[in-house]
Amino acid sequence: MRNIFTYKNFLLGLVVIASVVTGLVLVGTFSQVQGEKFVYLDGDKAYVSSISSDPVKVADNVQRILDSSNGSSRILYLSSVAEKNIGGQVHGSKLIVMDPATGNERVIAENIVEAKFSPDGTRIVAQSGDYKIRLFTAIGKEITRIGMHGSAPLFSHDGAYIAYHKLADEGEGFRLFEFSPYGIVLYNLATGxxxxxxxxxxxxxxxxxxxxxxxxxxxSGRKYGTSPEGFENHVASLWMVDLTTKEIKRLTNMSEEVVRQGIMVPTVDGAALWSSDRKMVISSVDPESGTWQFVFNQEGELARAERITDGTSPHWLVPDKNIVVRTKVDGKGEWKTVNIK
Incomplete structure (x- = not known):
């Protein structure tokens, strides 16, 4: 799969990332819901299941399952019923929090395309279809708007910051990306x-x-030189930035020969599974790429990146030790256990 970044592909990806591609195949990653139980989609229905029990339907009219909060068994999802129509195009949906044990639901916001729980589950950061990022309480009270325009918001694991892609202050749609003078921003939740x-x-x-x-x-899809002859590419790859020195390094797809052959490492999903020491991440961005493991050394640079299994939507079975992924066998979705080296 040639994972070459374009604004058009990215804009489309904001809406469809982590959606169900076919049958019971999941795209995206979610926390455990109840012990070893997981949430997945079949069509527009959400189910809770495990590798040892039959699935139980918990919601209808689900477009995407975005996240679940640790310890509280709450699911954050987008309704499949469009709520916002701008210029004849659907840009977002209702954002809903649900308790799968009781079926109780609460609408948090409308016209949303992406959202995540804070690590403690008390707050939600959400990106709307018009690229506005807002912070909510877990019951839907708006706390603040973050910046002017942005996409791909992510809580830090300590809950102190939100990182996001800052877009142009003025404009709309594609122009917000094309004319943005910015990159990645850190928003301090304590100071604003x-x-x-x-x-x-x-x-x-x-x-x-x-x-x-x-x-x-x-x-990032930023330009990168991949050979002494001066070849450059914009292949979407994993990068790292030192938050003190601002030094930036590309970590994947650094060989022009490999890039030309189309044998490239995929990007890392924003909802990927991180190990407890944050030196390993398990990610799946699409069924074709499968599930990948990225391992970092003491300096934070990439020590190893490899495809560890087919299937998508990895969940921790035992943190740091093994995962389950969703595969499709003879047209039927099944869970598969994979030990982590």
Missing amino acids: EEELITDNKDDFQPVGFSLDMSRLYFN
């Missing part, structure tokens, strides 16, 4: 202040921090 971490508009998605909060990993 922002810090520009990168200044390239092609830095389109933060995906996680190192344990000590000294480094931020992000996906």
